[in-house]
Amino acid sequence: MRYIEPHGHMVSRTTDDYEAMVLAGCQAVCEPAFWAGFDRTSADGFRDYFRQITEYEPARAAKFLLPHFSWLCINPKEAEDLALAADVVALIPEFLAKPNVLGIGEIGLNRNTRNELKVLEWHIDVAVKHDQLILVHTPHLEDKLKGTQLIVDVLKSHPGVKPGRVIIDHVEEHTITRVLDHGFWAGITLYPDSKSSPPRAVDMVEITGGERLWLNSACDWGVSDPLAVPKAALEMRRRGYSADWIDRMLYRNPLQFLSQCPKFRLGEASAG
Numbered sequence: 001m002r003y004i005e006p007h008g009h010m011v012s013r014t015t016d017d018y019e020a021m022v023l024a025g026c027q028a029v030c031e032p033a034f035w036a037g038f039d040r041t042s043a044d045g046f047r048d049y050f051r052q053i054t055e056y057e058p059a060r061a062a063k064f065l066l067p068h069f070s071w072l073c074i075n076p077k078e079a080e081d082l083a084l085a086a087d088v089v090a091l092i093p094e095f096l097a098k099p100n101v102l103g104i105g106e107i108g109l110n111r112n113t114r115n116e117l118k119v120l121e122w123h124i125d126v127a128v129k130h131d132q133l134i135l136v137h138t139p140h141l142e143d144k145l146k147g148t149q150l151i152v153d154v155l156k157s158h159p160g161v162k163p164g165r166v167i168i169d170h171v172e173e174h175t176i177t178r179v180l181d182h183g184f185w186a187g188i189t190l191y192p193d194s195k196s197s198p199p200r201a202v203d204m205v206e207i208t209g210g211e212r213l214w215l216n217s218a219c220d221w222g223v224s225d226p227l228a229v230p231k232a233a234l235e236m237r238r239r240g241y242s243a244d245w246i247d248r249m250l251y252r253n254p255l256q257f258l259s260q261c262p263k264f265r266l267g268e269a270s271a272g
């Protein structure tokens with residue numbers, strides 16, 4: 001089988017993980033900028049992190065013949081400090097021309113605060129101004145339903161946002177239709193013991209039909225599984241789905257969304 005890992009925090013993973021993903025059929029990995037397991041204290045910390053995910057991580061992935069792409073932002077977990085956030089958002093344009101950068105993300109909300117909303121709006125402005133794809137994180141510690149609705153409202157109220165160029169990630173049973181019904185793409189994040197398990201994810205795919213959906217593993221610094229997407233494929237096979245249907249869900253769907261960025265090209269390792 002072949003699949004795309006559209007949301008993996010590979011700076012947290014080992015080379016063994018890269019090897020296992022490639023052996024399982026991974027054709028590309030996309031790394032949204034996010035919390036790195038600790039709060040950074042300056043914009044320079046983010047500049048170094050942006051260099052890591054646009055220069056060094058693609059080179060590490062290339063050793064396993066895996067194309068690596070990235071997304072840029074200051075994540076909502078660190079966006080409460082508006083002065084720091086403004087400095088980091090100002091850094092983003094200088095990295096947008098990097099050959100592996102797909103867009104702005106993962107932006108969104110963590111605790112649904114006023115400051116997080118303001119930084120979300122700044123990021124959307126940058127994305128629209130530079131014609132970038134958008135990847136959105138929805139909260140899971142605080143009220144996901146409320147946070148998702150706030151995010152949808154902000155995106156819908158911005159005249160420059162095209163819903164088909166936005167993916168709203170970490171949807172669950174109670175938020176997925178609120179995302180899809182507005183024309184956005186939706187991401188289902190698979191975790192061993194939080195967010196969605198493979199059986200729950202496949203239930204959601206079945207209920208909604210599988211249009212404008214992708215599955216991802218996040219594979220971050222916490223308890224997580226870099227092989228969660230191929231394990232969801234196993235769940236699909238158990239339920240009797242064809243290889244073509246699984247290929248559509250785990251390869252062609254993310255390919256369709258990500259190919260809206262002309263830099264997303266497979267078949268050769270992306271240059272760092």
Ligand SMILES: [Zn+2]
Nearest residue numbers: 032034106218
């Ligand atoms: Zn993430």
